[in-house]
Amino acid sequence: MKDSPDGISTEQLNVTLTSLGLRDQANFPIGASLHQNRIKNNADYRSLVASEFNSLTPETCMKMKNIHPSSSVYFWEDTDTLVAFAQANNMRVHGHTLVWHKLIPDWVINFQGDSIAWELLFKNHIKTVVTRYKGKIGSWDVVNEAMEDNGSLRNSIWLQKLGPGYIARAFQYAHEADSSALLFYNDYGYEYSVTKRNAIISLVNGLVNDGVPVDGIGMQTHINYTLSDAAVGTAITRLAETGLKIHISELDIALNPSSDPNMTADSTILNLQANKYKFIAQSYRQIPVSQQFGITVWGVSDAHSWIRSTYNRPDWPLLFDDAYERKPSYYGFLEGLTD
Numbered sequence: 001m002k003d004s005p006d007g008i009s010t011e012q013l014n015v016t017l018t019s020l021g022l023r024d025q026a027n028f029p030i031g032a033s034l035h036q037n038r039i040k041n042n043a044d045y046r047s048l049v050a051s052e053f054n055s056l057t058p059e060t061c062m063k064m065k066n067i068h069p070s071s072s073v074y075f076w077e078d079t080d081t082l083v084a085f086a087q088a089n090n091m092r093v094h095g096h097t098l099v100w101h102k103l104i105p106d107w108v109i110n111f112q113g114d115s116i117a118w119e120l121l122f123k124n125h126i127k128t129v130v131t132r133y134k135g136k137i138g139s140w141d142v143v144n145e146a147m148e149d150n151g152s153l154r155n156s157i158w159l160q161k162l163g164p165g166y167i168a169r170a171f172q173y174a175h176e177a178d179s180s181a182l183l184f185y186n187d188y189g190y191e192y193s194v195t196k197r198n199a200i201i202s203l204v205n206g207l208v209n210d211g212v213p214v215d216g217i218g219m220q221t222h223i224n225y226t227l228s229d230a231a232v233g234t235a236i237t238r239l240a241e242t243g244l245k246i247h248i249s250e251l252d253i254a255l256n257p258s259s260d261p262n263m264t265a266d267s268t269i270l271n272l273q274a275n276k277y278k279f280i281a282q283s284y285r286q287i288p289v290s291q292q293f294g295i296t297v298w299g300v301s302d303a304h305s306w307i308r309s310t311y312n313r314p315d316w317p318l319l320f321d322d323a324y325e326r327k328p329s330y331y332g333f334l335e336g337l338t339d
């Protein structure tokens with residue numbers, strides 16, 4: 001067994017290397033979306049997450065339906081669990097999300113107020129949530145998925161009740177509540193719709209030019225392994241040209257886009273996935289360091305990926321398999337982060 005120059009045996013080095021997590025080897029934060037129940041109930045999940053990631057995004061508990069279930073009631077417990085876990089493990093928390101067209105509570109959908117009352121409802125939600133986590137949550141997806149693929153504003157309840165200015169006002173309210181927090185516009189499809197991408201870039205540039213406090217853009221990056229390197233590489237480059245912080249915010253790479261119920265993941269396709277994770281990490285490292293807010297994967301184990309539950313199909317989009325073992329994708333991602 002050949003000793004390395006500084007006397008550490010290769011075996012020791014491997015043990016050291018394999019025990020090092022992604023968080024120890026990347027030049028920017030590496031995050032994962034987490035579910036509070038697994039943090040509460042699963043020690044293996046806790047230790048794996050704490051060793052691999054230094055950023056967490058609450059996967060569901062901060063969405064309006066979950067955190068603000070009735071007009072006078074906020075449910076903080078699940079978010080508090082994740083924030084406490086993050087603080088105990090030297091992880092940052094990225095708040096997700098204040099304004100979204102999905103997971104809207106019934107009391108909002110059935111709200112009968114006038115435009116002033118709607119504005120108050122909107123403002124109070126944003127300011128109440130941001131104020132509670134001031135100093136604990138340093139960044140937010142203020143507005144999520146407000147753009148249609150055809151480049152028009154999504155016809156959400158917020159657009160209907162508050163008009164197109166709701167996006168700018170959401171950022172202003174969040175900033176008023178915590179002027180030190182970094183504020184992001186988050187969306188998907190930058191890599192497959194140039195129309196959508198350009199519409200979002202001009203929306204965000206317009207907000208910044210109007211003095212609206214937008215600090216960054218979130219690129220969800222829910223992609224299939226068949227997507228070309230050029231498509232995702234170009235999207236990252238174009239977004240970085242805004243000069244804003246760029247967050248690859250919800251990365252997963254699906255292997256079964258045609259929803260084949262009998263599909264299995266063989267080594268060939270798992271290696272193609274690994275190459276795609278590697279390419280994305282390498283592309284991301286090309287953007288200016290000051291804009292590298294980080295890369296967050298949307299889940300930990302394939303077993304709990306939203307892709308399986310939402311699309312009701314077998315799929316393996318993440319870095320860890322159903323047994324929390326590192327997949328080829330993990331090593332591809334690591335190579336892309338470090339080579």
Ligand code: XIL
Nearest residue numbers: 059060096144145220250298305306
């Ligand atoms: C998904 C979660 O992963 C699911 O558990 C939940 O049921 C629905 O939302 N874009 C987003 C994320 O911004 O918040 C979504 O997360 C996935 C798509």
